[in-house]
Amino acid sequence: MTAPEGGPLLRVEELHAAYGPVAALRGLDLTVGQGELVCLIGANGAGKTSTLRAISGLLPAARGRILFDGRPIHAAEPAEILEAGIAHCPEGRRVFPYLTVQENLEMGAYVRRDRHAVAEDLERVCTHFPILAERRRQMAGTLSGGEQQMLAIARALMARPRLILFDEPSLGLAPTLVETTFEIIADIRRRGTTVLMVEQNAYGALRMADRGYVMETGRIVLAGPARALLDDDHVRRAYLGG
């Protein structure tokens, strides 16, 4: 069963989730359309990371539904969700420090069975990120922060996802690298992959996004076209520094 033409690729409905007794998501609703770049902004602890973790199956949903391409995925395992086409590039990059760059990339393609296409993608990714090609046999833990971010993005691409979740891709990077990272993400979207991104750099994120959601205490409090959010008084005061 696929979604009707033009229907959202991802739909989150009334989602509740908790870490033990601590509620993280309290009735979250959001949609991401095919080909869109959507960003999720909000203060620390608002539930942005929890939202992504719930979508990719790391945080079990207590109530509510998550539909990907019309199919419910809120009860699925992370591996099944990845196989369905959602890759998650986690906060803090989280490359495997004692695997080589190449092994990290191979881990990105772990669920794929098409070995020849994986080998091709590996070459393609290395052409696209020459720095990774150079460091192919090096342990990922020896890379700089920026290089690790490239690796984390490349690793997510190795799954050939239809939707990529980015969690704070600019966190801890030098300003020029933030720019590069955003350009890479915009480029990924241009090539046809849908993106849902969580960012504390609200200005940078909204500038490149189609639509934005503002989260507070586990739910969406504001939604709209990214341009409109950039001009919104509340958003300006709370997230854009006036």
Next chain:
Amino acid sequence: MEQLLQHLVNGLVLGGTYALLGIGLTLIFGLMNVVNFAHGEFYTLGAYAAFAALALGGVDFVVAVLAAIGAGALLGALCERVLLRPLRAESIDTTMLVMIGVWIAMQNGELLVWGGVAKSIPHPFPTAPLVLGPVSIAPLRVFVLVLAAGLIAASYLLIHRTKLGRAMRATFQDRDTAALMGVRISRIHTATFAFGSALAAAAGALLGPVFLAYPSMGDLAALKAFCVVILGGLGNLPGATLGGLLLGIAEELGAGYVSSGYRDAVGFVIIILVLLLRPSGLFAREERIG
């Protein structure tokens, strides 16, 4: 000097099997955070499996070792699937108690099936030692050393050259991110426990014919495996390998130059020293698997 060479060779034979025991335990400990008190029982299982295959089945020695490996892997997988998987969210103390239970149950099971009398495991090798210059060594021991080295090499290949091994290392380094890559963590746990248990069983099948098989033989083996893990550092494969060889050689030297009564004490003296001076292990780089 001539005596020293002889001790070193004997130490290597012993150490190779200690390394197998240690690699199995360190993988289970490092990846699953389970203190496997039943590890020695898989060693015993391996010895009895080899005994059954050789004395009752009349098969080749290599086939007997393979049978022991199969038995260890099978029972290990079963043990993980039935006892440990439901307890994955529980604390390390809980699983440790469960493994103590498995230890007691398996040891008494062995007593029930095989009786308390020690069994000599028949092997096809001539008893006349090979003499190479100053060193004389029984053909059986040569075979044990070669097979242990082969199994250690196979373990390295599995961990470093296969997709399963890569997933095991990734899981050890970052469990959540490995899950995001599509690694089914439960399956990695089952595979790890089966693999570790198979190595322990292999060690039992190899050393069983050198000594004797009896139900409580695994107790000392388990303690030595823990020594090797402490020596080598948590989840550290080269550390467990070197730690095993080191322990074997130290025991031989202790037995040869101090008193054979102190053979088993040597290892524990070393452990106390390591824990006092280098508690993260002799070869620890960081916590690691691989």
